Amino acid sequence: MKTSLYNIFSWIRFTFLFVAVLMIWALRTLNWIWMRPNRLEKCLRKQGLNGNSYRLTIGVTKESAMIIKEAASKPITFSHDISARVLPSVHNAIKRYGKNCFMWIGTAPRIHITDPTLAKDVFSKYDDFQKYYKTNNPLVKLFIGGVISYEGKKWAKHRSIMNPAFHLDRLKHMLPAFHSSCSDMIRKWEKMVPEMESFELDVWPQFEALTADVISRTAFGSSYGQGTNIFELLKEQSHLTLQAMDSAIYIPGSRFLPTKWNKRMKEIHEQVQASIRSMVNARVEEMMDGGETNxxxxxxxLRYNLKETQQNGVGMTVDDVIAESKLFYFAGQETTSGLLTWTMIVLSKHHEWQDRAREEIFQVFGDRKPDYEGLSRLKIVTMIINEVLRLYPPVVELTRIVREETKLGELTIPAGVSIMVPTILIHNDHEIWGEDACEFNPERFSEGVSKATKGQVTFFPFGWGPRICIAQNFALLEVKMALALILPRFCFDLSPSYAHAPYVVITLQPQFGAHLTIHKIKH
Structure with a gap:
């Protein structure tokens, strides 16, 4: 009898606990997918923000993905007004709800900020507005790492250790590597065409190879041949990462499933890690043996990391150095190759500026080898590059997350809400840049960036504030060197086969390549 009663009470306790756990889970789920989103929407609307109404979890995100897919399904007529193609959901939302509005990403609202004053606050207060990646999938972190993904003290430490590598004085010493890589590419182009004839060339893969070669030489003292496999793997990983970031929802634990996607992401990560680790370990051994530091x-x-470790006891780990090296590879190639490609495309359409840039290069260098002082004096080339960056920024939007309730101007942003600053929409804003905002007009930068922006945060192709891209001067110097060598030797037009289709794969790229007709200049 006692045993029977004990069993009954045990069963009742178990049932009670099971029901309690089930109810807690149900309440949390209800709060996640319905109660909290509705509270957030009410809070935002009360402050005067407009946006689409919340719908149960993945519906709105799936709709947004379909809009993006539709926008990328075909090329557009050649125009520099590309925001509707590369950022269609945000473009549509702002057009419908106003410049400062919100839209739903799963169960969380994202506020779009186009006011330069508010954008400045977002970039300046980097502890309040932290980096945000639009997915909870841990496999994405295998690709996105290094200093750009860190916050707080870890970010500050890594940034201080890395800063010396990108000082202008050090970049000057990299010019011979820039020159060698560009000269190798030009020699290949010259072999493609007999004198006084033309040839068609997709310059996008050409510039990918060029910038890969440059980063291999300047970052690792090796050649593109040694880094080819790493670059190809990172390119594949960027496409896989974008797919994960576009996914409406991540199911916790799904990364452990033996799917083809999961396996490939892990394989790429392991192969890239092993390749870079071997280079890093070899360098560390040389340093420990007292050898000269490259x-x-x-x-x-490595040298400044060792100094940090000796002075403060803690520096980067080997895994940290590998993550930063991987970032060198990807960011150092993607940003610069894209900028070079869009500059060539734009100059193919605007021959008057192509001619002016070529004439300036002849005046500054003549037959001399381009040097740092001369590159710094290329005013027209700089104006052209800035205007290309305005119309075709490497990253078309910057998103941050609010971890705790935060003030932004007169707005109170609840915890968990993300903030997007749509770079390309601010760069194309007619109220800021005038009626010709979507036209190519480098003259607007004739007196420099500060004069063109009137001191406002309205031009930020490499970000802005303390977290501005650490390698922007590296990229700009490399692009100037490439143009200083290409323009005196070749003129170029858009090929009839060129299809204007800017699209985003982490950075802004030409979806169907950049087919140009190249003409050799006879001297």
Whole structure:
């Protein structure tokens, strides 16, 4: 009898606990997918923000993905007004709800900020508005790492260790590597065409190879041949990462499922890690044996990391150095190759500026080899590059997350809400840039960036504030060197086969390539 009663009470306790756990889970789920989103929407609307109404979890995100897919399904007529193609959901939302509005990403609202004053606050208060990646999938972190993904003290430490590698004085010493890589590419182009004839060339893969070669030489003291496999793997990983970031929802634990996607992401990560680790370990061993430190980016990083460790007891781990090296590879190639490609495309359409840039290069260098002082004096080339960056920024939007309730101007942003600053929409804003905002007009930068922006945060192709891209001067110097060598030797037009289709794969790229007709200039 006692045993029977004990069993009954045990069963009742178990049932009670099971029901309690089930109810807690149900309440949390209800709060996640319905109660909290509705509270957030009410809070935002009360403050005067407009946006689409919340619908149960993935519906709105799926709709947004369909809009993006539709926008990328075909090329557009050649125009510099590309925001509707590369950022269609945000473009549509702002057009419908106003410049400062919100839209739903799953169960969380995202506020779009186009006011330059508010954008400045977002970029300046980097502890309040932290980096945000639009997915909870841990596998994405295998690709997105290094200093751009860190916050707080870890970010500050890594940034201080890396800063010396990108000082202008050190970049000057990299010019011979820039020149060698560009000269190798030009020699290949010259072999493609007999004198006084033309040839068609997709310059996008050409510039990918060029910038990969440059980063291999300047970061690791190696050649593109040694880094080819790493670059190809990172390119594949960027496409896989974008797919994960576009996914409406991540199911916790799904990364452990033996799917083809999961396996490939892990394989790429392991292969890239092993390749870079071997280079890093070899350098560390050389340093420990008292050998001379190479003055490439990796060598400088290791030297200052050792100094930080000796002075403060803690520096970067080997895994940290590998993450930063991987970032060198990807960011150092993607940003610069894209900028070079869009500059060539734009100059193919605007021959008057192509001619002016070529004439300036002849005046500054003549037959001399381009040097740092001369590149710094290329005013027209700089104006052209800035205007290309305004119309075709490497990253078309910057998103931050609010971890705790935060003030932004007169707005109170609840915890968990993300903030997007749509770079390309601010760069194309007619109220800021005038009626010709979507036209190519480098003259607007004739007196410099500060004069063109009137001191406002309205031009930020590499970000802005303390977290501005650490390698922007590296990229700009490399692009100037490439143009200083290409323009005196070749003129170029858009090929009839060129299809204007800017699209985003982490950075802004030409979806169907950049087919140009190249003409050799006879001297």
């Amino acid at each position: 003055e490439d980016l990796l060598g400088v990083l």
